[in-house]
Amino acid sequence: MSAKGSGTTCAVRGCHYNRKKLNVWLNQECYDHKPLTKSDCSCPQWYYFYRLPTDEEDRRIWLRNLYLKRPPKAxxxxxxxFVDKKPTERNPYPTLxxxxRIPPEKKRRVIKKETTDIRIKDEPEDIAIETFTQTDAETPDGSSTEIPQNSVL
Structure with a gap:
């Protein structure tokens, strides 16, 4: 059975933290407080999510910092x-x-096929069989044999 997420995902470009990852982390066993899970122990939570503020000026600054022209509903x-790991009076806007600075996605590279001309140098010329005469061939006993030139080997 797969766990469904609630749709809570960080809106920052390149950040992949979401509620599903946080719930998986919370259900793991805590290393410091062995029998307890991380949601039951006193250890701090890995990360929190913060909503867009309702004040119009703060909303505008958040969206400008995030470079979001068309933000999602939630x-x-x-x-x-955040500098203080949450919006505070001193640092109320996301800035880290x-x-x-994330580079754009790399485009697929074009593979250039290299064509090489393979040419065999010093190719033997076509030699007709008729140019050789069988009279040049000798038998092992030293006698020569003659075969007519018109016959096929």
Missing amino acids: LYVCSFH WLGH
């Missing part, structure tokens, strides 16, 4: 993109690792 940003 926009979430994970805690990795916003995906601006």
Whole structure:
């Protein structure tokens, strides 16, 4: 049975954190508090999601920082993109690792086929069988044999 996600995904370009990954992490056993899972122990959560603020000025700054012209209806940003790991009075906007420096996807490279002309040098010329005479051939006892030139070997 596959676990369905709630659709909560970080809106930053190149960030792949979502609620499904967080739930899988929370259901793992904690290494420090062995019999407890990570959701039951006192260890801090791996990351949190924060919604787009309702104030119009803050929304505009968030969208400008994220370079989103057409944001989704429910926009979430994970805690990795905030200086204090959450929006605070001092740093209320996401400013870290916003995906601006991510290089564009590489296009498929074009394979250039190299054609090489293979030419055999010093090819023997076509030699007619008629140019050889069988009189040049000798038998092992030293006697020569003659075969008529018109006959086929």
